Amino acid sequence: MTAARSALAGLRHVGLGVPDLAKATAFYEGIWGLYRVAEDTGVVFLGSVGSPEPYIIRLRQAESQRVDVISFAAKSATAVDALCESLGRAGVRIVREPGVQDSPGGGYGMRFFDVDGRLVEVSADVRPKPFRALELGESVPRKLSHVVLNSTDVHATVEWYRTHLAFRLSDWLSDRMAFLRCSEEHHCLAIAQRTKVSLNHVSFEMRGLDEYLRGTGRLVRHGHKPLWGPGRHSAGDNTFSYFADPHGNVVEYTTELERIVDEDAWQPRIWPATPEWYDQWGTAGGLEDLFALDSVTQQDSGLWVPAPI
Template identity: 30%
Template sequence: MSASPSLNRTLLSHVALTTPDVEGMAAFYNRHMGLQQVVDLGSPHHAFLGYGQGHHALELIEGPVGLHHIAFEVGDEGGHEALADRQRARGINVRELGDEAGTLEVADPDGNLVRLHGPISRSGEHTADPGRRPLRIQHATFSTHNMEPMVEFYVGLGFRVSDRMGEVFTWLRSTVDHHSIAIVKGPTSSGLDHYSWDLAEWEDFKSWSDRLTDNGVQIQWGPGRHGPGGNLFLFFDDPDGNHIELSAEMERFFDDRADYQPRVWEPGATTVNLWGGQVPSWRAV
């Protein structure tokens, strides 16, 4: 696989979902996750949710249930324009959205849309009680039938492979965190397997587990600890059936100080959860 310069400071900025009920979904994320509308379009068909200040972390767009796009704040030298130029050199089509931020958009081999933009305000992150609101959006995981073309695409974007689980799962990083993108072989190709929000520590999981249960939201998987990444996790679903992960204590990589080689894990239930227990039907291992 060809590689371009590694993205050491490229953070996931938001995930955009399509939903037939924007208002209902916004109410769910407000009640159960503490997310607030940060841009008021005065429309029931489109919502931008965040932490009350700074950039939005979740965008809701009216339409059939699915993923619209994910977006990254490109912090490396040359910014998102230089990254886009490297993609054009690879023969990747780059679309200019024409907004004030100069956002650019590419599509991966499965057709998932990835938006690239410059600096944003993250003033809302790390400012609220993490027992009632996540700290930040952390990573997105795609389902695919075609693992290697997807991995090659994201390596070409500058991501580095952190871990693999046989031919079933690949985790890729664009910051010091173990992964910003993951790719899993699943029942569908071109779509979101799950997406994740960051919590601070183990203590937060107890608060979240109690509050979700008290609010009538069923915990689907966890608490547990992943092998790859070593992070604590908890899963539940939103009203559209999107799998939401809460995560904490993810492993970190310091590529400017060490040379890391991707590890290969044995496929199995105790790889995706070191603590064991039943794996949900939608998570193939």
């Protein structure tokens, strides 16, 4: 049997509400390596020189920290309409019916809440911005790689995304984190079991190993100690270096994410949650800093509340 194919093509951008827009913008536009594509009152759109996506991070001045929106690309406008119809039949709460978007790149999209109350956007026909291939040694993000979300019921959340958005299961880390894909890339979305519904991390893909390590070093030289890394995961086989942005959101530099080219032959694996599988290289050190930040992370204040823009 042919494996189920999603109407989605990948991850577009993540929108974050932040209490201090200037401080967050300085981080992402400065040492993290993005650039300002557009801005309006209280909102900044940041893109990558290596990506045709109009922007990959949106920052909005907000009273409290929250995830505003997680945006995925649909394969066509027809797919957006079909998705809206199927979600509506399933009782999913539609926040914005399909229509023309007024954000950078425009396009045709819709918004809805997932099972945990996060705002999800799906869009098509977005105008690409100019981009170029990154040069050797250029240690800035090439594109958005993936986003990981925390759930209080990982199995229910995973089932929701598989049922309603046709994500495919790539792997499990024990029974506490599932890796989901909608293209050849091992995952653009992962769901982790936690005690609060919140953002786990946002990951940015670098040009290659050298550029990934150069970027990691730049953050260190600017006084940002890695929460965990550098190292190499088992699930996805990708490298990792995790840092905290000025508001405690965890962001990751990564590269060399596994690709699944034979969709129908792929069998999801279950990786042990042990140190040698957390980090194949054994270079990342302990998880104390990452766990410490996670333990004080509050539940997302934006659940079931549409972002104002």
